[in-house]
Amino acid sequence: MKAAGHRPYGRAFERTGSLETIRAEFAEGRSVRAAGRVVQIREMGKSSFAHLQDGTGKFQIYLQKNALGDESFAAFKAVDLGDFIGVEGELFTTRTGEPSIKVQRWELLAKSLHPLPEKWHGLQDTELRYRQRCLDLIANPHVRRVFDTRSRLLSYLRRELEARGYFEVETPVLQSLAGGAIAEPFQTYYNALGQSMFLRIAPELYLKRLMVGGYDKVFELGKNFRNEGLDRSHNPEFTALEIYEAYADVRGMMKLIEELISGAALELFGTCRVGREDQEPVDLTPPWRVVTYHDLLREHADRDWFERPLEAVRDWARGKELDIPDDMTHAQITHEVYDKLIERTLWQPTFVTRLPAELVPLAKRCEDDPVLVDVFELVVRGRELAPGYTELNDPLDQRARLLEQSGGDAGKLDEEFLRSLEHGMPPAGGMGIGIDRLVMILTGEESVREVMLFPQMKIRQPRPEEPPAE
């Protein structure tokens, strides 16, 4: 093509507007300049129809031999599906009523060297869709809509939090101690300092140090990394929104998350009922159900669950085909029952409150029962979406609880964090929202890979590429 004197990759092309703008501002006979990827061509001898596609939509163009001239019309025959072109022409309506551009001039903006996926079935192969997401986005419009929803959600959350007086901050991703959660970190090495480093598993400890430093209302929206298995609800890197507010507690966080998520659904879809047609819808209209961990056990397992002896609850759990080793404690069996039997039944948004303290080392104990902590776990569609706490600000209790969690190994404690608490952290409420899972709920997707543009894939030995034919 280059040899024939053509330029396969063009420069900037001034457009009247996006294809959607042109459709919205349609006027018979108006001159417009438009550009996009050619996704359909229908040749009819001395005239051709084609559809252009850009980030906003599709628009039909019409080319006639006697309007373009022999040379330009003949050159269009070399345009393949997938090429980008720019056109100039007049808007008109076809006999079948479709708004179109009658092209007077066109130019090639970028040549595509590979064929597009099939027009009718699109790209179905899941592996190809994730590995070559660009093709997935071109061929499957509903995929693009999921990521538009994700982008609008992030934008809404930032706007809303800013409007409510929360301050966005960024804290280290590279940490010398990965704290703030119980999870296996990714490890790396920093040459200049000669020390090993971790990718963060949560920003929590840094955000609390900011509370000590006087930030009353902060949030961070960013990636966390966990060196664990991957399945349809886990990706090694994922996005979390953490929010902290001084002088508040877990109840303030419950109100805030209800308003943020139901507000997002209304903003994005105009309704609080979300999900796909083939699923039971999730109704995000507040107020959401609030139920204590203990009441759930009494409701689903046994009214006297917490009074029953260890043998009785063990037999009950084994009767439900749970794998219960002999050395499991009452509390561990209880959590196994919650995890395996109860949580997955909570389809509509539910705050599970007053959890056992050993499950949540960074939360404050309940005033009326120090065995429990003043927290919620928001469960939607049978899966945990967001935890929220009344934050622990007692440095002595915090040190004791972290020590207990680390199995008594004082070397694993984050002394800088503990020291900052000793300077006094105001009482506070805090929470973390799993953004990927929130997008799954809002879009009805069942796999986290469907809401991440580039999910983690195992490396594949690349086949030797043939040089593209010219």
Next chain:
RNA sequence: GGAGGCGUAGCUCAGUCGGCAGAGCAGCUGACUCUUAAUCAGUAGGUCGUGGGUUCGAGUCCCUCCGCCUCUACCA
């Protein structure tokens, strides 16, 4: 990490009992100046994921490895 399923043309998929490797779309050639999954005629396209085995003969049966999906474990 463990168990199961899947892998055939660029894409979407057939392929029966082990007996010549198939279709539609995309591609290429030709016809057609309002089509829209355009239509019509013709044509080309394959390391059947990889490596081995059984067999006169393997896309098909057996084993190995690779990748993806689902469940499970760890976890949010």
